[in-house]
Amino acid sequence: METNITDNMLKTFFSESKQEIANDGFTQRLMRELPEQADRGWIVWVFAAIGMAISIYLGITSGMIEYIMVIIKQIPVYYLLGGIFCLPLVGTAGFFLSQNKNYQII
Amino acid sequence: MSNADDIRWVTQVALLGDKNAFDKLATKYQSPIRRFFLNLTVGDGPLSDDLAQETFIKAYLNITAFKGLSGFSTWLYRIAYNVYYDSVRAQKHYEDIDEQIIDSQHQTLNAFSAEKMDIYKALKLLRKEEQTAVLLFYMEDKSHNEIARIMNCPLGTVKTYILKGNEKLTVYLTKEGYGNEYNRQHAENIFQ
Numbered sequence: 001m002e003t004n005i006t007d008n009m010l011k012t013f014f015s016e017s018k019q020e021i022a023n024d025g026f027t028q029r030l031m032r033e034l035p036e037q038a039d040r041g042w043i044v045w046v047f048a049a050i051g052m053a054i055s056i057y058l059g060i061t062s063g064m065i066e067y068i069m070v071i072i073k074q075i076p077v078y079y080l081l082g083g084i085f086c087l088p089l090v091g092t093a094g095f096f097l098s099q100n101k102n103y104q105i106i
Numbered sequence: 107m108s109n110a111d112d113i114r115w116v117t118q119v120a121l122l123g124d125k126n127a128f129d130k131l132a133t134k135y136q137s138p139i140r141r142f143f144l145n146l147t148v149g150d151g152p153l154s155d156d157l158a159q160e161t162f163i164k165a166y167l168n169i170t171a172f173k174g175l176s177g178f179s180t181w182l183y184r185i186a187y188n189v190y191y192d193s194v195r196a197q198k199h200y201e202d203i204d205e206q207i208i209d210s211q212h213q214t215l216n217a218f219s220a221e222k223m224d225i226y227k228a229l230k231l232l233r234k235e236e237q238t239a240v241l242l243f244y245m246e247d248k249s250h251n252e253i254a255r256i257m258n259c260p261l262g263t264v265k266t267y268i269l270k271g272n273e274k275l276t277v278y279l280t281k282e283g284y285g286n287e288y289n290r291q292h293a294e295n296i297f298q
Binding site for chain 1: 121122123125128129132133136137140141144155158159162163166167224225240241244245272275276279284
């Protein structure tokens with residue numbers, strides 16, 4: 001019982017002394033001090049290229065691409081054009097949503 | 107921001123060297139790490155900022171060593187703990203600095219509250235290991251297991267550090283009248 005009281009007393013004491021420290025440019029100074037490392041962004045492109053090559057290969061060998069082309073040819077041209085013109089809108093909305101999770105369209 | 111965010115940012119830094127992801131990690135953890143150092147250095151702001159910066163730079167350079175077995179926070183505190191003890195061993199700050207000068211700096215430059223002064227006076231009564239364990243447990247809300255990982259010592263040793271620190275602090279705080287105030291508030295809460 002007494003241990004609980006002293007434990008709680010210390011928790012209260014420390015929580016009263018606990019403070020959030022404002023950034024005040026600390027991370028900006030830190031980022032300037034970070035040593036330069038080799039840019040490894042090329043890894044994304046290598047994996048993307050490998051993934052694309054595998055997809056195309058599987059699409060051709062399985063006949064999937066041919067099948068998709070047949071379906072596309074059956075779609076009326078106005079629908080296709082409408083879909084193509086909507087792409088920038090969808091892309092822009094997706095970009096804003098990915099950049100800022102709190103973004104609200106309305 | 108969850109641990110899943112931490113893992114995503116760590117992966118981006120480790121695989122792509124993405125500094126923006128590291129900036130997000132640093133922004134999230136700057137306050138607890140700087141507070142940890144500020145308490146360990148008994149209120150020396152510039153020194154604690156230098157140590158925090160060194161900690162984050164080491165984390166950035168060795169981020170591929172993070173295996174995700176413990177939380178990123180625990181891993182970061184482990185680095186902070188090593189940085190602090192390396193600093194103490196190398197420079198022996200506390201033996202070289204006159205305590206009178208520190209006290210006057212606290213009162214004039216940092217305008218600390220009475221409670222802040224109390225906590226630093228109380229922490230000075232503890233051994234370095236006890237200070238670290240007590241701060242991690244009471245101030246940073248780390249579990250015994252996490253503290254054992256951070257300090258790289260057995261669980262029983264951590265419990266002993268906390269227990270001894272607890273005893274010394276209780277004696278000090280009771281002597282300063284803090285215990286009476288707490289007991290009065292505690293009693294009021296019970297009877298309300």
